[in-house]
Amino acid sequence: xxxxxxxxxxxxxxxxxxxxxxxxxxxxxxxxxxxxxxxxxxxxxxxxxxxxxxxxxxxxxxxxxxxxxxxxxxxxxxxxxxxxxxxxxxxxxxxxxxxxxxxxxxxxxxxxxxxxxxxxxxxxxxxxxxxxxxxxxxxxxxxxxxxxxxxxxxxxxxxxxxxxxxxxxxxxxxxxxxxxxxxxxxxxxxxxxxxxxxxxxxxxxxxxxxxxxxxxxxxxxxxxxxxxxxxxxxxxxxxxxxxxxxxxxxxxxxxxxxxxxxxxxxxxxxxxxxxxxxxxxxxxxxxxxxxxxxxxxxxxxxxxxxxxxxxxxxxxxxxxxxxxxxxxxxxxxxxxxxxxxxxxxxxxxxxxxxxxxxxx
Numbered sequence: 001x002x003x004x005x006x007x008x009x010x011x012x013x014x015x016x017x018x019x020x021x022x023x024x025x026x027x028x029x030x031x032x033x034x035x036x037x038x039x040x041x042x043x044x045x046x047x048x049x050x051x052x053x054x055x056x057x058x059x060x061x062x063x064x065x066x067x068x069x070x071x072x073x074x075x076x077x078x079x080x081x082x083x084x085x086x087x088x089x090x091x092x093x094x095x096x097x098x099x100x101x102x103x104x105x106x107x108x109x110x111x112x113x114x115x116x117x118x119x120x121x122x123x124x125x126x127x128x129x130x131x132x133x134x135x136x137x138x139x140x141x142x143x144x145x146x147x148x149x150x151x152x153x154x155x156x157x158x159x160x161x162x163x164x165x166x167x168x169x170x171x172x173x174x175x176x177x178x179x180x181x182x183x184x185x186x187x188x189x190x191x192x193x194x195x196x197x198x199x200x201x202x203x204x205x206x207x208x209x210x211x212x213x214x215x216x217x218x219x220x221x222x223x224x225x226x227x228x229x230x231x232x233x234x235x236x237x238x239x240x241x242x243x244x245x246x247x248x249x250x251x252x253x254x255x256x257x258x259x260x261x262x263x264x265x266x267x268x269x270x271x272x273x274x275x276x277x278x279x280x281x282x283x284x285x286x287x288x289x290x291x292x293x294x295x296x297x298x299x300x301x302x303x304x305x306x307x308x309x310x311x312x313x314x315x316x317x318x319x320x321x322x323x324x325x326x327x328x329x330x331x332x333x334x335x336x337x338x339x340x341x342x343x344x345x346x347x348x349x350x351x352x353x354x355x356x357x358x359x360x
Contacts, residue, residue, distance in 0.1 A: 002063070003058060003060050004061075005058055007167070009189040010055075010163075010189075011054050012052060014049065014050060014051070015050070021165055022165060022166065023068070024072065030071075032049060034063070040061055041059070041062075042059055112152075113148060118182065120187075122191075124333065125149065126184055126185070127185065129181060129182075129321075131178050133177065135183060146168075146169075150164065169186060171183045171184065172186060172199050176279075179319045179320070180319075180320045181208070181320045182321045182323070182343045190333075191332065195333070202277070203327035204324055204325065206274045206321065208321050209270070209319075209349075210269075210317070211349070211353060212267065212292060212294065213266065213294060214290065214291045215263045216270065218260070220257070221258075222257075224239050224285060225238045225239070226254045226281060226284065227252070235279060235280045235284045236284070237285060237288040252276075252278060253276070254281050254285065256275060256285045257275060258270045259271045262353075264356035264358055266356075269353060269360075283300075292304075294314070295316055312348065314348065322345070323341070323343075324341050325338070325341075345360050
């Protein structure tokens with residue numbers, strides 16, 4: 001007999017849904033049969049599967065170890081040191097194995113995570129994602145901020161391998177691989193749900209810093225329409241004044257606010273408010289008004305970018321998710337109401353700005 005006690009991150013869902021997470025490979029018919037025969041019980045009583053479980057409920061499995069193993073699929077973990085070197089060596093010498101245990105020749109996952117952590121409480125974590133790290137993996141072999149987060153929670157004892165079968169902490173916003181800055185993650189179910197709602201409702205205020213080509217003397221708001229080509233992973237921007245209103249199928253409306261903070265002879269440091277949140281929005285929007293971000297080879301000026309690459313070794317856009325302000329809210333995240341969090345600018349970004357007399 002094996003026993004599971006329902007955690008707070010598992011509470012509120014139907015019993016049959018939870019069982020299908022415990023025994024991922026078991027057919028639903030098998031689960032219902034085991035419930036009918038009382039080979040699976042809820043609080044020592046027969047259950048049908050439609051019950052809503054609560055924290056502290058006890059689920060017992062009167063099944064053989066062989067049967068449990070047959071229907072349980074281990075969750076593979078890609079090695080964290082598979083992350084590209086662009087992340088500044090953050091993942092060197094760290095590997096996460098299927099068991100969830102972490103080994104390291106130098107720093108362990110908790111030490112690595114501390115170097116990027118901006119804020120943490122019982123529900124949420126904010127981290128300063130370095131350039132080169134994926135926010136979430138696109139394919140099974142990828143390594144992302146989510147894997148680093150889970151490794152940290154496992155090693156620090158805030159998450160168990162068993163809990164990971166039914167609840168997976170995750171980030172709630174995404175940044176391009178080569179954009180640095182603030183990622184917000186839910187480490188509890190309540191935190192994940194609330195943060196996801198904030199981003200969906202656009203009630204979190206998001207500001208970025210970027211260094212663009214050319215001089216911008218006054219701030220403003222750009223309105224336009226955006227469409228992404230999934231084949232090329234590139235977007236295009238259009239404006240209504242171009243007389244293209246009847247050709248807007250597949251386009252989404254976007255809005256970007258910008259404020260110049262400082263400018264040198266050939267560049268301007270901008271603080272950018274992402275009002276809507278579409279893929280590549282800031283990069284493409286600024287490029288469309290002839291002020292591309294320095295280092296952005298997808299939308300920018302190759303000749304200018306090559307000059308910065310040769311002078312500084314720059315190989316990615318100087319775009320940094322700098323600031324998040326939480327909305328006024330009640331409930332589990334009420335303690336974050338109105339609070340503002342900032343992420344330190346990467347060293348290379350700072351060096352390039354200071355080299356032009358721009359103070360950060």
